[in-house]
Amino acid sequence: MKKHIILSAILLLAAALLYCSGDRQQVGQVTLEWWQFWTDPAIKPTIEKIAADYEAANPNVKINLTDLTWADGHEKIVIAFSSGTAPDIIELGSDWVAEFSSAGQLADITEDVIKDTANFLGWSAGIWKDRIYARPWILGTRILFINRDLLRKAGLGENYVPINWDQLKEVCYKIDSLGKDIYGFGSNAAEKHRLYKKFLPFFWAADGRIVSLDGKYSVFASDKAYRALKFYKELSDSCSMVDTQRRLEDAFLEGKIGVIISGDWLLKRIKNENIQLDFVTTLIPGPKYPGKSFAGGEYLAVSAGSANKTEAARFMEFITNKDNQLLFCKANYSTNPSSKAATTDTFFTSDVNLQTFVKQMNMSEMVPATPQWVYVEDIIERMLEDVLFNDAPVAESLYEANHKIKELIFKE
Template sequence: MKTIKFWQFMGSMDDSTDINIAPIIEEFESTHPGVKVDVQQLTWDNGLDKITTSFAAEEAPDVVELGNTWVTQFASQDVLLDLSDKVSSIKDQYVGWDGVTYDSKIYGVPWLLGTRALFYNKELFEQAGLDPEKAPMNWEELRAAAAQITENTGAKGFGIAAGEAETPWTQFSMFLWSNGGNFLNADETASALNEPAAVETLEYVQELSKVSLVAQDGMIGQEFAAGNVGMFISGAWNLRGLAQNAPDLKWGVAEIPVAPAGNSVSFSGGEILSISAKTEHPEEAYQFVEFMTSKQNAMKITEIATSVFPAFPGVEADPFFADKPEIAIFAKQVATAQNPPSLKAWQKISEEVTTAVEKAVLQQTSAAEVLQTASDNINKLLAR
């Protein structure tokens, strides 16, 4: 009997959480005689630390669930198995590969992806003289709707994140990518933040901030639930959160508004299944990864969680979403969502982006000026 050790965050092996993955594991074991899966559930409080320690001690599990922003950290340490050859035949069946790629090699398989979409308050739309059943479809409609809500109601039209480390650059990325811009050039050797697409994007966000609540992401979410913000960008976890915490609020969900460049691109966060480079059972471990990441088995988790989605294009056409249009929006948005660059220096690069965005929206400093400063600092980081 070969035992595959599997560390994961998504569910338990009993009914102690909403997501019980025991039936999926049992099905794998029944179809793969001679293989047993030893599952350990991690917590978000200390799971990353535990994974890091296990790799350092060369006691890592055979298969481990990683957040897509963690893959670079471990791939750069040569502790993950290179799956490039293994996945070559299935690459066109999945989305989200940029989140598992480091130095042109693939170190995991996308399992469950999450993304962001536009939430809007239908009551505030109606009060402002807007069609409550028609969300903004492009940048100009978004800016105009935000201004109209701000001018004609006691609420702020939109929510722009500031005052924290991650959300400002994450939110900016969606506007940037939609407008055809990027953080770095094509070969990731220099900043692209001083290019016209990026400057135009930040100038737009800066203008939008004048009719927005500029605050930490949590505060924006609370104010939206209280009916004091007309629109904000957030994840599918808010579908359940709003239903529970603001049951009387009338709201809708729409795709990220299209930029002048013609794109609607969201931010991709997600769960990846990777294999330890030290595994004694590489074939069985990969068979297990294939099984867990299949559309059929990933959908079983989606049907319970409703906030993460199988990493397959066109998944929104699954019958499960037929009577759930809000959830289907997120499933559709996953197909065009992007990840940040897979670089060891990304954490420091993202800090420069956040600093630039916050100076633009909090101090109304010139977008071109703050992005040039950010570019200079990023280029220094990349040169090291």
């Protein structure tokens, strides 16, 4: 009995010495590498605060931040995964997640986040083959901005908002008829990564789909797609200023365009530049109210090769909790947190324009989660350019694009 007591004491002493030695650093201390894109001076301090708050609550954790840029961030991520130097946590655009999850480069976080799925929006982009690989963070959608002064001049009343395609056409036509240098609608030019985002709301509102619900077929060419593209082309040809997104927004703010589709960055610009403009925001209409819009956003994922997956998942949960999403949205004037609870805060409920974005997000769709999306996007944009700017026939162009998508995604 005495020998057992002595042996137990020795073991306890050894454990205590190990805890107090340098090995404690190796066992207990965790350093998380986080690559992220929010580098603007207005929001970067908020990112740093979130990291610092987590460190304060978890003294054994150190967060190392690395900034990426949209100009070359994707390339750096690809290189990091290829070379085995990827960080623990990585911010990804919504249409990048499938690229990396399908390649086995992201950790499966399904069990870590399954409890949260009912409380957050935007999960579809983070799913690959029925497993979750990325947690939605800050989302974004597009809505209609309408110039109230031009509504009044067109005889429609300052509070008139279109709720279907026919009414949208009426608003745009009447404003366009006001005279020289006044346009009814702002239609995007052949601007990469933007043009398709303006067409897809009409496409989805008409119940069009790019791929079938089971993901087995390309169904881009349909009577629904034909109707949507004919309508969008009619707006573009008959009553629109056609230009880049930035120039369309400039013209809208100068009172030259009645209706444009834009995102929360335009609200931020109006606020930050103190632009005096009487405008109203509303949902993008469909053939029959309500319509749909395009949604995308920023996601957080854990690298499959991370040695700290559990802690990384905990930190991502912290980043995306209600309080931290509110902190982020208030600092950046962002309109669409993924946290449903965050949208109930007075920051959102007291601002009618933010409410428009919140409502629109609930009636928005994301592009299909496919590793080849960047190529699908290019097919759709080239088709749109041919139809809108080169008068290519609508039906034939849709059919050809559908064939290309089919060969790309579903080739044997």
